[in-house]
Amino acid sequence: MISFKSISLALAISTAAFTGAMAAEEHAPTPPRQEWTFGGFFGKYDRAQLQRGFKVYREVCQACHSLNLLRFGNLHDAGGPQFSEAQVKALAAEYQIKDFNDKGEAIERPGRASDRFPKLFVNADAAAAVHGVAPPDLSVIAKARSYSRGFPLFLLDMVPGFAYQEHGVDYIVALLNGYTKKGEDHWNEFFPGHQIAMPKPLSDGQVEYPDNAPKTVQQYSHDVAAFLMWAAEPKLEERKKTGFNALIFLAIFAGLLYFTKKRIWKDAH
Amino acid sequence: MSGPSTYVPKSALGRWFESRLPIAGLIHGSFIAYPTPRNLNYWWTFGGILSFMLVAQIVTGIVLTMHYTPHVDLAFASVESIMRDVNWGWFLRYAHSNGASMFFVAVYIHMFRGVYYGSYKAPREVLWILGVIIYLLMMATGFLGYTLPWGQMSFWGATVITNFFTAIPLVGDAITTWLWGGYSVGNPTLNRFFALHYLLPFMIAGVVVLHVWALHVVGQNNPDGIEIKNVNRDAVAFTPYATIKDSFALVCFLILYAWFVFQVPNYLGHADNYIEANPLSTPAHIVPEWYYLPFYAILRAIPSKLGGVIAMFGSIAILAFLPWLDTSRVRSGKYRPMFKIFFWAFILCCLGLGYLGSMPAEGGYVIAARLLTTYYFGFFIIILPLLGIFETPKPVPASIADAVLARNGGAAAQPAE
Known part of the structure; x- marks a missing residue:
């Protein structure tokens, strides 16, 4: 007698037998999971962390990596690092922005809050000529990097209570701490293939912090990863807050409709 | 089912409009x-x-x-x-x-x-x-x-x-x-x-x-x-x-x-x-969006490029022939004990193909995709036509009201309105 069980079992076993052998291959270590204030249902960025992270970006990453999609003024926006307007103005003025004067001549002028972070190179080829490989722009890098959690964990990542969206930042932290072979500056435990063009960028004590956060690579990597998450998803706080209200509204609405439906159908069953 | 509309607008303007363009009656x-x-x-x-x-x-x-x-x-x-x-x-x-x-x-x-x-x-x-x-x-x-x-x-x-x-x-x-x-x-x-x-x-x-x-x-x-x-x-x-x-x-x-x-x-x-x-x-x-993954798996399961493309489009086109591939006289799967089994296996097959579509097309993944592709097409071309001949369906209720009554354990169904 054919049964659902036997057919599905046969299908499942044959699928598992063939795919199981594959799982062992291609094994890059899984980035350790970090604690983030912006994870979870009510997630919010930690302002002090974003401000420290920006300092790390500016003093270290910016040497090679641009942040093209952001404007200086974004640093003042609600839901971000929220530097004061005066701080942002002063910061923008430190950058030289390519522009044209009213005679149409190319000039460089001090930046304004409405300017975007300048490109570091005219194009990718120019960047590659200097660095060997063009260093990627970091504006959305926290969403552009991920790692596979494999079956069945990836299914859990969308489930309320277990939802996990921080693959990118966890990977960035792992990468920045992944230069674990002494003397090999281009070997990284978490980079696919392990040979990374970027030499170890961070070392302890490299960046001064205004608060008393530890000046360690661990701390730097966390702070800059959080900053990059904000750069990639500047509306995260607004989104989660709106979502909470929307879900509450929908849940109540669904409840009311359920009882109305019961009432209407009472005599029809 | 929906014969000539019996809808009569309440207002004079409504009746005037309805006799010229009966859109309200259509909606009603x-x-x-x-x-x-x-x-x-x-x-x-x-x-x-x-x-x-x-x-x-x-x-x-x-x-x-x-x-x-x-x-x-x-x-x-x-x-x-x-x-x-x-x-x-x-x-x-x-x-x-x-x-x-x-x-x-x-x-x-x-x-x-x-x-x-x-x-x-x-x-x-x-x-x-x-x-x-x-x-x-x-x-x-x-x-x-x-x-x-x-x-x-x-x-x-x-x-x-x-x-x-x-x-x-x-x-x-x-x-x-x-x-x-x-x-x-x-x-x-x-x-x-x-x-x-x-x-x-x-x-x-x-x-x-x-x-x-x-x-x-x-x-x-x-x-x-x-x-x-x-x-x-x-x-x-x-x-x-x-x-x-x-x-x-x-x-x-x-x-x-x-x-x-x-x-x-x-x-x-x-x-x-x-x-x-x-x-x-x-x-x-290179991975497509999740909703194409089963078809992507079918595409890559076939060793030839043209064959893969034909199989992929065929896997969708075959749906159009479903009314004639299913030979059973009984409509609902509820009264078809064997169909039920093959149907749920078909669901699993589609989910499995979806998973395989997201994996690289190599080694065991390809073999598994070939197996499931065979079941996918087999379900339409072999199982459905044969089931109509060999399956003994369960008795179907005489009317919808009878089916509802049977489910409610004999509670009287009130006519609506």
Whole structure:
């Protein structure tokens, strides 16, 4: 007698037998999971962390990596690092922005809050000529990097209570701490293939912090990863807050409709 | 089912207008007085949910269009500018990209419901085929839309899919060049994809009108697969009964939708699509959107390129022949003990193919995909035709009212209204 069980079992076993052998291959270590204030249902960025992270970006990453999609003024926006307007103005003025004067001549002028972070190179080829490989722009890098959690964990990542969206930042932290072979500056435990063009960028004590956060690579990597998450998803706080209200509204609405439906159908069953 | 309208407007102006253009009567006949089987379960609420999703996609899509730039150098940045600089832009974009996924979630449930309850059987063949056409248009629209942000997966997905056409003997290359508007996916491709992505949803809306029209001619199928015999005993009026039930189901569905939009908006996407398209750098694995994965697995399961493309399109085209492949006299799977088993195995088979479509096409994955592809086609070509001959169906109730009575343990069913 054919049964659902036997057919599905046969299908499942044959699928598992063939795919199981594959799982062992291609094994890059899984980035350790970090604690983030912006994870979870009510997630919010930690302002002090974003401000420290920006300092790390500016003093270290910016040497090679641009942040093209952001404007200086974004640093003042609600839901971000929220530097004061005066701080942002002063910061923008430190950058030289390519522009044209009213005679149409190319000039460089001090930046304004409405300017975007300048490109570091005219194009990718120019960047590659200097660095060997063009260093990627970091504006959305926290969403552009991920790692596979494999079956069945990836299914859990969308489930309320277990939802996990921080693959990118966890990977960035792992990468920045992944230069674990002494003397090999281009070997990284978490980079696919392990040979990374970027030499170890961070070392302890490299960046001064205004608060008393530890000046360690661990701390730097966390702070800059959080900053990059904000750069990639500047509306995260607004989104989660709106979502909470929307879900509450929908849940109540669904409840009311359920009882109305019961009432209407009472005599029809 | 819906004969000449008995609708009489209350006001003099209404009567004047109705005798010149009976649109109010059409609406009344289709969404108020329309008799719906009283035994429908919640799987029948997805038609309404799909209509909502189509409207939601068109509305969010039109507003996104106002801020989007279809140019290879500007598209990626314009999408990011929507996310950053446009008021509520993040919401519009996430609602639209996740809306596409929700649209497909709903359509897959709608289709599997149709298969399980035999909704494609006479007299509903044309209704079913119109549905297959809508599904095909949806697949095309989804694919075109995924190209527009011009990320790595957009570009390479478009390259892989358009390359299918090179498999056509003799004229394949010429056709592909014509589709691309050049010798590779480039700016002309992006422009025409954008134009078509804007056009197709309105074609879908047109076919949806035909789909609903056909539905209202033949009437809804139902879980027991028996036609309405006595409108008073077997049916309830669309309003308020179906309206309130569909509304409740829709809001429950919106909770799921909202969860994705607000809490896990990038879960269903691919991280590589946040890297701007680069024709010189191929991603390690090119993966389409999740709703194409089973067909992608079928494509790669066949060792020849042309064969794979034929199998992939065939796996969708075969749906149109379902009304004639299923030979059983009994409509609903509820009364078909053997069909039930093969049906649930078919669901597992589709899920399995979906998983394999997301994995690299090598070694064991390919062998597993071949096995499941065989079952996929076997289900339509061998199992369904033979089941009608060898299966002994369970007795079917005489009427919908009898089926409802039997389920309620003999409680008297009140005639509606």
